[in-house]
Amino acid sequence: MAEYELLPSSEADDAQPEVVAKKTTTTTRVASLDVFRGLSVFLMMLVDYAGSVFPIIAHSPWNGVHLADFVMPFFLFVAGVSLALVYKKVTDRLEATWKALLRALELFFLGVLLQGGYLHGITSLTYGVDIERIRWLGILQRISVGYIVAALCEIWLPCQRWTEVGFFRNILRTGALHFYCLQYTWGCHMDCTVPDWQFKVLHSTSSLLPANGSDVYTVACSVRGDLGPACNAAGMIDRYVIGIDHLYTKPGYRNLKECNSSNNGQVSESSPSWCHAPFDPEGILSSLTAAVTCIIGLQYGHILTQLQDHKERLYNWSGSSFSFLVLGLFLAFAGIPLNKSLYTISYMLVTSASAGITFCALYILVDVYGYRRLTSVLEFMGKHSLSIFVLVGSNLAVIAIQGFYWTAPENNIVSVQVWQLVFTENTDSLDCNAFCAQMIQLLRYFL
Numbered sequence: 001m002a003e004y005e006l007l008p009s010s011e012a013d014d015a016q017p018e019v020v021a022k023k024t025t026t027t028t029r030v031a032s033l034d035v036f037r038g039l040s041v042f043l044m045m046l047v048d049y050a051g052s053v054f055p056i057i058a059h060s061p062w063n064g065v066h067l068a069d070f071v072m073p074f075f076l077f078v079a080g081v082s083l084a085l086v087y088k089k090v091t092d093r094l095e096a097t098w099k100a101l102l103r104a105l106e107l108f109f110l111g112v113l114l115q116g117g118y119l120h121g122i123t124s125l126t127y128g129v130d131i132e133r134i135r136w137l138g139i140l141q142r143i144s145v146g147y148i149v150a151a152l153c154e155i156w157l158p159c160q161r162w163t164e165v166g167f168f169r170n171i172l173r174t175g176a177l178h179f180y181c182l183q184y185t186w187g188c189h190m191d192c193t194v195p196d197w198q199f200k201v202l203h204s205t206s207s208l209l210p211a212n213g214s215d216v217y218t219v220a221c222s223v224r225g226d227l228g229p230a231c232n233a234a235g236m237i238d239r240y241v242i243g244i245d246h247l248y249t250k251p252g253y254r255n256l257k258e259c260n261s262s263n264n265g266q267v268s269e270s271s272p273s274w275c276h277a278p279f280d281p282e283g284i285l286s287s288l289t290a291a292v293t294c295i296i297g298l299q300y301g302h303i304l305t306q307l308q309d310h311k312e313r314l315y316n317w318s319g320s321s322f323s324f325l326v327l328g329l330f331l332a333f334a335g336i337p338l339n340k341s342l343y344t345i346s347y348m349l350v351t352s353a354s355a356g357i358t359f360c361a362l363y364i365l366v367d368v369y370g371y372r373r374l375t376s377v378l379e380f381m382g383k384h385s386l387s388i389f390v391l392v393g394s395n396l397a398v399i400a401i402q403g404f405y406w407t408a409p410e411n412n413i414v415s416v417q418v419w420q421l422v423f424t425e426n427t428d429s430l431d432c433n434a435f436c437a438q439m440i441q442l443l444r445y446f447l
Helices: 010-014 016-023 031-050 067-086 093-115 139-156 167-191 232-243 284-306 310-334 345-367 376-383 386-395 398-403 415-421 430-445
Strands: 199-200 214-219 407-411
Touching: 016 031, 031 067, 031 345, 031 376, 031 386, 067 284, 093 139, 139 284, 139 345, 167 232, 167 284, 167 345, 232 284, 284 310, 284 345, 310 345, 345 376, 386 398
Parallel strands: none
Antiparallel strands: 199 214
16 A cells, blocks of 8 residues: 655645655545455455355345445545555656566466465365366456556556646546546447357356266347347457356356246256356446546545645535546436446446445545544454455365365364254254364364
8 A cells, every 4th residue: 555645745745854855755545445455355255154144135136226336436446545655756667567567467376376266165175176167357357457457557648636627627637537438338238239149058067077968059149239238249248358168157146037047046948048147247338437446546546736725626526536436327217237247338337336436425524523443453454355355255274274174174164064063953052062072083183
Protein backbone atom coordinates (compact mmCIF):
# COMPACT_ATOMS: atom_id res chain seq x y z
CA MET A 1 0.00 0.00 0.00
CA ALA A 2 1.44 3.32 -1.00
CA GLU A 3 1.75 6.36 1.20
CA TYR A 4 1.45 10.01 0.35
CA GLU A 5 2.16 13.41 1.85
CA LEU A 6 -0.66 15.48 3.33
CA LEU A 7 1.32 18.72 3.47
CA PRO A 8 -0.24 21.34 1.13
CA SER A 9 2.15 22.97 -1.31
CA SER A 10 1.34 26.47 -0.05
CA GLU A 11 2.31 25.53 3.49
CA ALA A 12 5.55 24.01 2.25
CA ASP A 13 6.50 27.20 0.43
CA ASP A 14 6.00 29.39 3.51
CA ALA A 15 7.76 27.07 5.94
CA GLN A 16 11.41 27.14 6.96
CA PRO A 17 13.76 24.68 5.17
CA GLU A 18 14.38 22.69 8.33
CA VAL A 19 10.68 22.37 8.99
CA VAL A 20 9.96 21.41 5.40
CA ALA A 21 12.54 18.64 5.48
CA LYS A 22 11.03 17.31 8.66
CA LYS A 23 7.48 17.38 7.41
CA THR A 24 8.14 15.87 4.00
CA THR A 25 9.63 12.78 5.61
CA THR A 26 6.43 12.21 7.60
CA THR A 27 3.88 10.28 5.56
CA THR A 28 0.44 9.09 6.45
CA ARG A 29 -1.38 6.01 5.22
CA VAL A 30 -4.84 6.41 3.77
CA ALA A 31 -6.57 4.41 6.47
CA SER A 32 -9.96 4.39 4.76
CA LEU A 33 -8.42 2.70 1.71
CA ASP A 34 -7.04 -0.10 3.89
CA VAL A 35 -10.44 -0.41 5.55
CA PHE A 36 -12.18 -0.57 2.18
CA ARG A 37 -9.82 -3.28 1.01
CA GLY A 38 -10.42 -5.18 4.26
CA LEU A 39 -14.18 -4.80 3.80
CA SER A 40 -13.86 -6.32 0.33
CA VAL A 41 -11.94 -9.29 1.77
CA PHE A 42 -14.56 -9.73 4.50
CA LEU A 43 -17.41 -9.67 1.98
CA MET A 44 -15.56 -12.20 -0.15
CA MET A 45 -15.27 -14.63 2.76
CA LEU A 46 -18.87 -13.98 3.83
CA VAL A 47 -20.41 -14.78 0.46
CA ASP A 48 -18.09 -17.75 -0.12
CA TYR A 49 -18.89 -19.49 3.15
CA ALA A 50 -22.45 -18.28 3.79
CA GLY A 51 -23.66 -18.10 0.19
CA SER A 52 -24.71 -21.75 0.14
CA VAL A 53 -26.82 -21.18 3.26
CA PHE A 54 -28.23 -17.81 2.19
CA PRO A 55 -28.55 -17.86 -1.64
CA ILE A 56 -29.74 -14.24 -1.64
CA ILE A 57 -26.16 -13.07 -0.97
CA ALA A 58 -24.50 -15.51 -3.39
CA HIS A 59 -23.75 -14.60 -7.01
CA SER A 60 -26.75 -13.98 -9.18
CA PRO A 61 -27.19 -16.90 -11.63
CA TRP A 62 -27.25 -14.53 -14.59
CA ASN A 63 -29.02 -11.14 -14.75
CA GLY A 64 -29.35 -9.07 -11.59
CA VAL A 65 -26.99 -8.32 -8.72
CA HIS A 66 -26.60 -9.84 -5.27
CA LEU A 67 -24.14 -8.95 -2.52
CA ALA A 68 -21.46 -11.26 -3.94
CA ASP A 69 -21.56 -9.42 -7.27
CA PHE A 70 -20.13 -6.27 -5.66
CA VAL A 71 -16.94 -7.94 -4.38
CA MET A 72 -14.96 -8.05 -7.63
CA PRO A 73 -15.73 -4.41 -8.59
CA PHE A 74 -14.71 -3.32 -5.09
CA PHE A 75 -11.31 -5.04 -5.46
CA LEU A 76 -10.78 -3.47 -8.90
CA PHE A 77 -11.79 -0.04 -7.63
CA VAL A 78 -9.38 -0.23 -4.69
CA ALA A 79 -6.58 -1.35 -7.01
CA GLY A 80 -7.16 1.72 -9.17
CA VAL A 81 -7.10 4.13 -6.23
CA SER A 82 -3.89 2.54 -4.95
CA LEU A 83 -2.21 2.96 -8.33
CA ALA A 84 -2.69 6.73 -8.18
CA LEU A 85 -0.75 6.72 -4.91
CA VAL A 86 1.94 4.30 -6.10
CA TYR A 87 2.66 6.24 -9.30
CA LYS A 88 2.10 9.73 -7.94
CA LYS A 89 5.63 10.71 -9.03
CA VAL A 90 7.15 8.64 -11.84
CA THR A 91 10.76 9.53 -12.67
CA ASP A 92 11.56 6.59 -14.95
CA ARG A 93 8.62 5.40 -17.04
CA LEU A 94 10.37 2.33 -18.44
CA GLU A 95 11.36 1.12 -14.99
CA ALA A 96 7.88 1.79 -13.65
CA THR A 97 6.36 -0.12 -16.59
CA TRP A 98 8.66 -3.08 -16.00
CA LYS A 99 7.73 -3.23 -12.31
CA ALA A 100 4.03 -2.99 -13.13
CA LEU A 101 4.32 -5.85 -15.64
CA LEU A 102 6.14 -8.03 -13.12
CA ARG A 103 3.51 -7.30 -10.49
CA ALA A 104 0.70 -8.16 -12.92
CA LEU A 105 2.40 -11.40 -13.94
CA GLU A 106 2.86 -12.37 -10.30
CA LEU A 107 -0.85 -11.89 -9.63
CA PHE A 108 -1.82 -13.73 -12.83
CA PHE A 109 0.20 -16.88 -12.21
CA LEU A 110 -0.69 -16.91 -8.51
CA GLY A 111 -4.31 -16.95 -9.65
CA VAL A 112 -3.60 -19.81 -12.04
CA LEU A 113 -2.06 -21.80 -9.19
CA LEU A 114 -4.97 -21.14 -6.83
CA GLN A 115 -7.90 -21.37 -9.26
CA GLY A 116 -6.53 -23.24 -12.24
CA GLY A 117 -7.57 -26.66 -10.94
CA TYR A 118 -4.32 -27.62 -9.22
CA LEU A 119 -6.06 -27.55 -5.82
CA HIS A 120 -9.19 -29.69 -5.68
CA GLY A 121 -10.94 -28.04 -2.76
CA ILE A 122 -11.68 -29.03 0.81
CA THR A 123 -13.73 -32.07 -0.23
CA SER A 124 -10.78 -33.71 -1.95
CA LEU A 125 -7.47 -34.91 -0.54
CA THR A 126 -5.68 -34.78 -3.88
CA TYR A 127 -4.01 -32.11 -5.97
CA GLY A 128 -2.67 -31.69 -9.48
CA VAL A 129 -4.17 -30.71 -12.82
CA ASP A 130 -4.01 -31.80 -16.43
CA ILE A 131 -2.33 -29.01 -18.41
CA GLU A 132 -4.80 -29.56 -21.25
CA ARG A 133 -7.68 -28.71 -18.88
CA ILE A 134 -6.15 -26.04 -16.67
CA ARG A 135 -8.24 -22.91 -16.10
CA TRP A 136 -6.25 -19.85 -17.18
CA LEU A 137 -8.59 -17.10 -15.98
CA GLY A 138 -9.95 -16.29 -12.54
CA ILE A 139 -10.24 -13.63 -9.84
CA LEU A 140 -6.59 -12.66 -9.44
CA GLN A 141 -6.08 -12.90 -13.19
CA ARG A 142 -8.85 -10.34 -13.75
CA ILE A 143 -7.39 -8.05 -11.12
CA SER A 144 -4.00 -8.34 -12.83
CA VAL A 145 -5.54 -7.31 -16.16
CA GLY A 146 -7.23 -4.28 -14.62
CA TYR A 147 -4.05 -3.47 -12.71
CA ILE A 148 -1.76 -3.41 -15.75
CA VAL A 149 -4.24 -1.46 -17.91
CA ALA A 150 -4.69 1.22 -15.25
CA ALA A 151 -0.96 1.27 -14.44
CA LEU A 152 0.00 1.85 -18.07
CA CYS A 153 -2.57 4.65 -18.30
CA GLU A 154 -1.15 6.28 -15.19
CA ILE A 155 2.48 5.92 -16.28
CA TRP A 156 2.23 6.96 -19.93
CA LEU A 157 -0.86 9.16 -20.31
CA PRO A 158 -0.65 12.81 -19.20
CA CYS A 159 -2.73 13.73 -16.17
CA GLN A 160 -3.94 17.28 -15.63
CA ARG A 161 -4.48 18.49 -12.11
CA TRP A 162 -8.08 18.56 -10.92
CA THR A 163 -7.53 21.99 -9.40
CA GLU A 164 -6.63 23.34 -12.86
CA VAL A 165 -9.36 21.95 -15.11
CA GLY A 166 -12.21 21.24 -12.68
CA PHE A 167 -14.61 18.39 -12.10
CA PHE A 168 -16.63 18.21 -15.32
CA ARG A 169 -13.66 18.64 -17.67
CA ASN A 170 -11.88 15.78 -15.97
CA ILE A 171 -14.98 13.62 -16.29
CA LEU A 172 -15.14 14.37 -20.03
CA ARG A 173 -11.40 13.86 -20.52
CA THR A 174 -11.21 10.52 -18.74
CA GLY A 175 -14.59 9.52 -20.12
CA ALA A 176 -13.13 9.37 -23.63
CA LEU A 177 -10.90 6.45 -22.66
CA HIS A 178 -13.80 4.72 -20.94
CA PHE A 179 -15.98 5.28 -23.99
CA TYR A 180 -13.58 3.68 -26.49
CA CYS A 181 -13.02 0.64 -24.28
CA LEU A 182 -16.73 0.15 -23.61
CA GLN A 183 -17.63 0.79 -27.24
CA TYR A 184 -15.30 -1.99 -28.35
CA THR A 185 -16.61 -4.55 -25.85
CA TRP A 186 -20.25 -3.66 -26.39
CA GLY A 187 -19.73 -3.71 -30.14
CA CYS A 188 -18.46 -7.28 -29.86
CA HIS A 189 -21.56 -8.26 -27.91
CA MET A 190 -23.95 -6.68 -30.42
CA ASP A 191 -22.19 -7.23 -33.77
CA CYS A 192 -20.62 -10.68 -33.45
CA THR A 193 -22.70 -13.54 -34.85
CA VAL A 194 -22.48 -16.63 -32.65
CA PRO A 195 -22.75 -19.84 -34.72
CA ASP A 196 -23.97 -23.21 -33.52
CA TRP A 197 -21.33 -24.95 -31.43
CA GLN A 198 -20.58 -28.32 -29.87
CA PHE A 199 -18.72 -29.43 -26.79
CA LYS A 200 -17.86 -32.62 -24.92
CA VAL A 201 -18.50 -33.33 -21.26
CA LEU A 202 -16.09 -35.87 -19.76
CA HIS A 203 -17.54 -38.46 -17.42
CA SER A 204 -14.55 -38.29 -15.08
CA THR A 205 -15.04 -35.69 -12.35
CA SER A 206 -11.41 -35.71 -11.24
CA SER A 207 -8.59 -33.95 -13.04
CA LEU A 208 -6.27 -36.79 -11.95
CA LEU A 209 -8.29 -39.67 -13.41
CA PRO A 210 -8.61 -40.32 -17.14
CA ALA A 211 -12.01 -39.86 -18.67
CA ASN A 212 -13.92 -43.08 -19.25
CA GLY A 213 -16.16 -41.56 -21.87
CA SER A 214 -17.81 -38.31 -22.90
CA ASP A 215 -21.10 -36.90 -24.06
CA VAL A 216 -21.33 -34.53 -27.02
CA TYR A 217 -23.80 -31.65 -26.81
CA THR A 218 -24.87 -29.19 -29.50
CA VAL A 219 -26.02 -25.64 -28.77
CA ALA A 220 -28.12 -24.06 -31.49
CA CYS A 221 -27.38 -20.33 -31.83
CA SER A 222 -26.81 -18.60 -35.20
CA VAL A 223 -27.81 -15.29 -33.61
CA ARG A 224 -26.31 -11.85 -33.12
CA GLY A 225 -26.52 -9.62 -30.07
CA ASP A 226 -27.74 -12.32 -27.69
CA LEU A 227 -26.97 -11.70 -23.99
CA GLY A 228 -28.19 -15.05 -22.70
CA PRO A 229 -25.95 -17.74 -21.22
CA ALA A 230 -26.00 -19.94 -24.33
CA CYS A 231 -25.19 -17.68 -27.28
CA ASN A 232 -23.34 -14.61 -26.03
CA ALA A 233 -20.25 -13.27 -27.81
CA ALA A 234 -18.11 -13.36 -24.65
CA GLY A 235 -18.39 -17.14 -24.41
CA MET A 236 -17.69 -17.55 -28.12
CA ILE A 237 -14.48 -15.48 -27.92
CA ASP A 238 -13.27 -17.47 -24.91
CA ARG A 239 -13.95 -20.78 -26.67
CA TYR A 240 -12.01 -19.69 -29.76
CA VAL A 241 -9.08 -17.95 -28.05
CA ILE A 242 -8.59 -19.90 -24.81
CA GLY A 243 -10.29 -23.18 -25.63
CA ILE A 244 -13.40 -24.66 -24.10
CA ASP A 245 -11.38 -27.12 -22.02
CA HIS A 246 -9.75 -24.22 -20.15
CA LEU A 247 -12.97 -22.51 -19.03
CA TYR A 248 -14.76 -22.66 -15.69
CA THR A 249 -16.68 -25.93 -15.47
CA LYS A 250 -19.25 -24.83 -12.86
CA PRO A 251 -20.71 -21.53 -14.10
CA GLY A 252 -23.28 -19.76 -12.01
CA TYR A 253 -26.01 -19.96 -14.63
CA ARG A 254 -26.46 -23.63 -13.70
CA ASN A 255 -28.54 -22.32 -10.79
CA LEU A 256 -31.15 -21.02 -13.21
CA LYS A 257 -34.49 -22.77 -13.19
CA GLU A 258 -34.00 -23.97 -16.75
CA CYS A 259 -31.01 -26.10 -15.74
CA ASN A 260 -32.75 -28.00 -12.91
CA SER A 261 -29.52 -28.37 -10.94
CA SER A 262 -29.48 -30.57 -7.86
CA ASN A 263 -28.10 -29.51 -4.49
CA ASN A 264 -24.70 -31.00 -5.32
CA GLY A 265 -24.47 -29.04 -8.60
CA GLN A 266 -25.34 -31.88 -10.97
CA VAL A 267 -27.31 -30.82 -14.04
CA SER A 268 -30.26 -32.91 -15.13
CA GLU A 269 -29.99 -34.67 -18.49
CA SER A 270 -33.34 -33.15 -19.44
CA SER A 271 -31.91 -29.63 -19.12
CA PRO A 272 -30.95 -27.58 -22.18
CA SER A 273 -27.58 -28.48 -23.65
CA TRP A 274 -25.94 -25.16 -22.69
CA CYS A 275 -26.52 -25.95 -19.00
CA HIS A 276 -23.77 -28.57 -19.26
CA ALA A 277 -21.31 -26.23 -20.99
CA PRO A 278 -18.35 -24.53 -19.29
CA PHE A 279 -18.29 -20.74 -19.17
CA ASP A 280 -15.80 -18.37 -17.58
CA PRO A 281 -17.26 -15.35 -15.75
CA GLU A 282 -13.74 -13.86 -15.75
CA GLY A 283 -13.37 -14.17 -19.53
CA ILE A 284 -11.47 -12.02 -22.01
CA LEU A 285 -14.21 -9.66 -23.16
CA SER A 286 -15.64 -9.05 -19.71
CA SER A 287 -12.15 -8.43 -18.32
CA LEU A 288 -11.73 -5.50 -20.70
CA THR A 289 -14.87 -3.90 -19.30
CA ALA A 290 -13.74 -4.73 -15.78
CA ALA A 291 -10.51 -2.82 -16.42
CA VAL A 292 -12.62 0.34 -16.76
CA THR A 293 -13.61 -0.07 -13.10
CA CYS A 294 -9.92 0.01 -12.24
CA ILE A 295 -9.47 3.18 -14.32
CA ILE A 296 -12.41 4.78 -12.53
CA GLY A 297 -10.73 3.99 -9.22
CA LEU A 298 -7.58 5.60 -10.64
CA GLN A 299 -9.50 8.86 -11.13
CA TYR A 300 -10.69 8.75 -7.53
CA GLY A 301 -7.05 8.32 -6.55
CA HIS A 302 -6.13 11.43 -8.52
CA ILE A 303 -8.64 13.39 -6.47
CA LEU A 304 -7.10 11.98 -3.31
CA THR A 305 -3.54 12.96 -4.25
CA GLN A 306 -4.22 16.35 -5.85
CA LEU A 307 -6.89 17.82 -3.57
CA GLN A 308 -6.12 18.41 0.09
CA ASP A 309 -9.46 19.64 1.44
CA HIS A 310 -11.90 16.99 2.69
CA LYS A 311 -14.92 18.81 1.27
CA GLU A 312 -13.38 19.14 -2.19
CA ARG A 313 -12.50 15.44 -2.25
CA LEU A 314 -15.95 14.37 -1.13
CA TYR A 315 -17.63 16.76 -3.57
CA ASN A 316 -15.75 15.31 -6.54
CA TRP A 317 -16.11 11.70 -5.38
CA SER A 318 -19.83 11.97 -4.68
CA GLY A 319 -20.43 13.83 -7.95
CA SER A 320 -18.73 11.09 -9.93
CA SER A 321 -20.42 8.28 -8.00
CA PHE A 322 -23.96 9.54 -8.37
CA SER A 323 -23.37 10.37 -12.04
CA PHE A 324 -22.27 6.79 -12.68
CA LEU A 325 -25.20 5.45 -10.65
CA VAL A 326 -27.82 7.42 -12.56
CA LEU A 327 -26.30 6.50 -15.92
CA GLY A 328 -26.01 2.82 -14.97
CA LEU A 329 -29.61 2.59 -13.79
CA PHE A 330 -30.79 4.39 -16.92
CA LEU A 331 -29.01 1.84 -19.13
CA ALA A 332 -30.44 -1.00 -17.05
CA PHE A 333 -33.98 0.28 -17.56
CA ALA A 334 -33.17 0.88 -21.25
CA GLY A 335 -32.49 -2.83 -21.78
CA ILE A 336 -28.84 -3.43 -20.90
CA PRO A 337 -29.10 -5.88 -18.00
CA LEU A 338 -27.02 -5.83 -14.85
CA ASN A 339 -24.89 -8.90 -15.47
CA LYS A 340 -21.71 -9.77 -13.62
CA SER A 341 -20.76 -12.73 -15.84
CA LEU A 342 -20.74 -10.52 -18.94
CA TYR A 343 -19.66 -7.42 -16.98
CA THR A 344 -22.14 -5.30 -18.90
CA ILE A 345 -21.82 -1.51 -19.04
CA SER A 346 -24.77 -0.99 -16.71
CA TYR A 347 -23.30 -3.43 -14.20
CA MET A 348 -19.91 -1.73 -14.39
CA LEU A 349 -21.39 1.71 -13.77
CA VAL A 350 -23.68 0.70 -10.91
CA THR A 351 -21.04 -1.31 -9.06
CA SER A 352 -18.37 1.38 -9.60
CA ALA A 353 -20.80 3.94 -8.22
CA SER A 354 -21.46 1.68 -5.22
CA ALA A 355 -17.71 1.38 -4.66
CA GLY A 356 -17.32 5.16 -4.81
CA ILE A 357 -20.18 5.78 -2.37
CA THR A 358 -18.81 3.15 0.02
CA PHE A 359 -15.36 4.72 -0.16
CA CYS A 360 -16.84 8.15 0.60
CA ALA A 361 -18.62 6.78 3.67
CA LEU A 362 -15.48 5.06 4.96
CA TYR A 363 -13.38 8.16 4.28
CA ILE A 364 -15.75 10.28 6.37
CA LEU A 365 -15.84 7.71 9.17
CA VAL A 366 -12.12 6.89 9.32
CA ASP A 367 -10.08 9.77 7.88
CA VAL A 368 -12.34 12.74 8.66
CA TYR A 369 -13.76 11.77 12.06
CA GLY A 370 -10.97 9.38 13.03
CA TYR A 371 -13.03 6.37 14.16
CA ARG A 372 -10.24 3.91 13.43
CA ARG A 373 -10.90 1.67 16.44
CA LEU A 374 -14.28 0.69 15.03
CA THR A 375 -12.65 -0.48 11.82
CA SER A 376 -9.31 -1.73 13.16
CA VAL A 377 -10.06 -5.35 12.20
CA LEU A 378 -10.98 -4.38 8.64
CA GLU A 379 -7.89 -2.19 8.44
CA PHE A 380 -5.70 -5.11 9.46
CA MET A 381 -7.39 -7.32 6.87
CA GLY A 382 -6.83 -4.65 4.24
CA LYS A 383 -3.11 -4.43 4.98
CA HIS A 384 -2.79 -8.22 4.59
CA SER A 385 -5.47 -8.74 1.95
CA LEU A 386 -3.45 -10.89 -0.44
CA SER A 387 -2.27 -13.22 2.34
CA ILE A 388 -5.83 -13.62 3.63
CA PHE A 389 -7.09 -14.28 0.11
CA VAL A 390 -4.49 -16.99 -0.46
CA LEU A 391 -4.87 -18.69 2.93
CA VAL A 392 -8.59 -18.27 3.61
CA GLY A 393 -10.34 -17.15 0.43
CA SER A 394 -8.72 -19.95 -1.59
CA ASN A 395 -9.07 -22.48 1.26
CA LEU A 396 -5.31 -23.07 1.26
CA ALA A 397 -5.15 -23.04 5.06
CA VAL A 398 -8.02 -25.53 5.32
CA ILE A 399 -6.42 -27.79 2.73
CA ALA A 400 -3.11 -27.71 4.62
CA ILE A 401 -4.82 -28.63 7.90
CA GLN A 402 -6.38 -31.63 6.19
CA GLY A 403 -2.90 -33.10 5.92
CA PHE A 404 -3.15 -34.03 9.61
CA TYR A 405 -5.57 -36.92 10.01
CA TRP A 406 -6.51 -39.71 12.42
CA THR A 407 -5.83 -43.29 11.19
CA ALA A 408 -7.19 -42.58 7.68
CA PRO A 409 -6.93 -39.44 5.50
CA GLU A 410 -10.71 -39.10 5.49
CA ASN A 411 -10.67 -38.61 9.28
CA ASN A 412 -8.96 -35.24 9.29
CA ILE A 413 -9.91 -32.38 11.57
CA VAL A 414 -11.83 -30.62 8.79
CA SER A 415 -13.85 -33.66 7.78
CA VAL A 416 -17.43 -33.90 8.96
CA GLN A 417 -16.86 -37.53 9.87
CA VAL A 418 -14.65 -36.59 12.82
CA TRP A 419 -17.22 -34.29 14.34
CA GLN A 420 -20.02 -36.77 13.79
CA LEU A 421 -18.22 -39.10 16.21
CA VAL A 422 -18.83 -36.74 19.13
CA PHE A 423 -22.61 -36.56 18.60
CA THR A 424 -25.04 -39.23 19.70
CA GLU A 425 -26.91 -41.09 16.97
CA ASN A 426 -30.44 -40.43 18.21
CA THR A 427 -30.23 -36.79 19.34
CA ASP A 428 -28.70 -33.57 18.15
CA SER A 429 -27.28 -32.79 21.58
CA LEU A 430 -23.59 -33.15 22.29
CA ASP A 431 -22.47 -36.21 24.27
CA CYS A 432 -19.77 -34.70 26.54
CA ASN A 433 -18.35 -38.06 27.53
CA ALA A 434 -17.96 -39.12 23.91
CA PHE A 435 -16.49 -35.75 23.05
CA CYS A 436 -13.85 -35.93 25.81
CA ALA A 437 -12.97 -39.52 24.93
CA GLN A 438 -12.53 -38.69 21.26
CA MET A 439 -10.44 -35.60 22.00
CA ILE A 440 -8.15 -37.60 24.30
CA GLN A 441 -7.81 -40.24 21.59
CA LEU A 442 -6.94 -37.60 19.03
CA LEU A 443 -4.33 -36.04 21.33
CA ARG A 444 -2.70 -39.43 21.84
CA TYR A 445 -2.33 -39.90 18.09
CA PHE A 446 -0.93 -36.43 17.46
CA LEU A 447 1.30 -36.22 20.54
